[in-house]
Amino acid sequence: MENQNWKRIFFALYTGQFFSLLSSAAVQFSIIWWLTDTTGSPLLLALAGVAGFLPQALVGPLAGTIIDRHSRKMIMILADMIVALGSLLLFTSMYFSEPSIVLVILVLVVRSLATAFHMPAMQASVPLLAPEKHLTKVAGWGQMVSSVSNIAGPAVGMSLLAVSSLEWVLLFDVLGAVIACSVLLFIHIPRVPRTTEEVSSSFIGEMKEGYHVIVKHRLLLRLTIVMTVVAVLYIPIGTYFPLMVRNHFAKGVVEAGIVEIAFAIGLIVGASLLGVLGDRFDKIKTMAAGMMLMGVALFISGLLSPSIFYVFVVLSCLVGLSGPLFSAPFYAYIQSEIEPHLLGRVFSFVTSLSLLATPIGLGLAGVFTELTSVAALFTITGVLISLNAVMAMKLK
Numbered sequence: 569m570e571n572q573n574w575k576r577i578f579f580a581l582y583t584g585q586f587f588s589l590l591s592s593a594a595v596q597f598s599i600i601w602w603l604t605d606t607t608g609s610p611l612l613l614a615l616a617g618v619a620g621f622l623p624q625a626l627v628g629p630l631a632g633t634i635i636d637r638h639s640r641k642m643i644m645i646l647a648d649m650i651v652a653l654g655s656l657l658l659f660t661s662m663y664f665s666e667p668s669i670v671l672v673i674l675v676l677v678v679r680s681l682a683t684a685f686h687m688p689a690m691q692a693s694v695p696l697l698a699p700e701k702h703l704t705k706v707a708g709w710g711q712m713v714s715s716v717s718n719i720a721g722p723a724v725g726m727s728l729l730a731v732s733s734l735e736w737v738l739l740f741d742v743l744g745a746v747i748a749c750s751v752l753l754f755i756h757i758p759r760v761p762r763t764t765e766e767v768s769s770s771f772i773g774e775m776k777e778g779y780h781v782i783v784k785h786r787l788l789l790r791l792t793i794v795m796t797v798v799a800v801l802y803i804p805i806g807t808y809f810p811l812m813v814r815n816h817f818a819k820g821v822v823e824a825g826i827v828e829i830a831f832a833i834g835l836i837v838g839a840s841l842l843g844v845l846g847d848r849f850d851k852i853k854t855m856a857a858g859m860m861l862m863g864v865a866l867f868i869s870g871l872l873s874p875s876i877f878y879v880f881v882v883l884s885c886l887v888g889l890s891g892p893l894f895s896a897p898f899y900a901y902i903q904s905e906i907e908p909h910l911l912g913r914v915f916s917f918v919t920s921l922s923l924l925a926t927p928i929g930l931g932l933a934g935v936f937t938e939l940t941s942v943a944a945l946f947t948i949t950g951v952l953i954s955l956n957a958v959m960a961m962k963l964k
Contacts, residue, residue: 574698577755578706581697582713584751585690588648589714591744592679593721595655596620598729598737599672607669619676624684625923629779631684632916636909640689640696641757645749647686652745654678659738667734688919692911695903696758703903704851707896708842715835715892760909779917781910788905790963791852792918794956795898798859799925801949801956802891804933805866806831808942809884812869816943817877830881834888841889842896851897851904852963858893859957861886867950870943894960 603616635643654675661671690710698706728737782789809831813824838858865886872880899915906914937945 574702577697578709580751581755582709584748586713586717587744588748589717589744590721590724591741592651593718594725594728595737595741596679597722597725598734599676601725601729602734603669603672606667612669616673616676619673620680621923621926623677623680625920627681627684628688628916628920628923629913630916632688632913635685635689635692635912635916636760639757639759640693640912641752641755643685643689644693645752647682647689648745648749648752650682651679652742654682655738655741655745659735659742662733662735662738684916684919688912688915691899691903691915692908693757695908695911696760700904703900704849704854704897705843707900707903708839708844708892710899711892711896712836712839712843715832715839719832719835777910777913779913781906781914782917785905787963788902791855791898791901791960792921794960794963795894795918796921796925798894798953798956799922800929800932801952802862802929803926804929805887805946805949807930808933808937808945811937811942812880812946813877815941816872817874817880819877823877827881827884830885831888834885835891837885838889838892839896842892851901852960854897855894855901856957856961858890858895858897859953859960861893862890863950863952863954863957865890865950866946866953870945870947870950872943 600613600616603612658671658675661668694706694710695703724740725737728740782792809827810824813819813827817823842854865883869880869883869887872883902914902918903911933945933949936948
């Protein structure tokens, strides 16, 4: 019997998570800006970037096993509260004494570690609350909440910094965590029963089990490889949009802002489409269509004449729109194919692969752009992502 209240549950859940994600995005932006303004050191900014993603990537498989062993609801609450405590500690330090760069980096590490537990626990909870036939729709809702918060977060952080200082932005993060945790307290997320074999198995054994589940599921393994390759290609592109605007189109900061807004609008539209229509289409075909749309848009972008900048704005919107079309169905596919008691480990493994792909992609893109041009990077990336779309379409 389908739970008729599942939409209300997700409305409440995603409302709470929106405040948590919004405040986290605001603080993340504010910390990076504070480091930039205070030190101006590229090396320190690179260290902050590594502190933000590397701990999450390394701890992922370990976190997934813990998630599958314990209450996913409590893990999400604890992760949010640990982030809040880190922000509160940094607030106290900055309010009463000179701010410490070392402490700021440590707080970024703590935030990354907490995210390693929070996001997989959230994804692993979805199939316990939503009917299987609506998983793609729910994934679209989640993408929309994430997209809006990631877009609005830096704007909120910038606004708060304009009228106050970093320590008061940190308190906003505490407020966001309290709201998210308060909502979670009133939501019942079922615990997945563990078999006698699982209770008696070792921690390392359960970690290996999550890896073996992906390897044995041939289609999921192939999709994971395709998605990891796309991550290597796609993630650096976001960094190079401003460079494309400046170097290829010879435009300034206003035009770079217009491109970022167009990309953000595309993200929201793509997530909204999935939220309304996601359940009507085959997941793998939707993934392939999203990749193909992105590939074609990037390919054309690299071939554009510098005189037709506003065509690039439209194409940037299409690139943003395509992202949710291939990522949300992938998460929904995992949720529908993998047993609930294994989801934490599987999602953590997949997330770790994507995060580890980030520095590889950035390094390759940097070298390629130095040797050629940023326009050539867009063109070749479009070709390679389109080839991945063809591969995804043929997977069985």
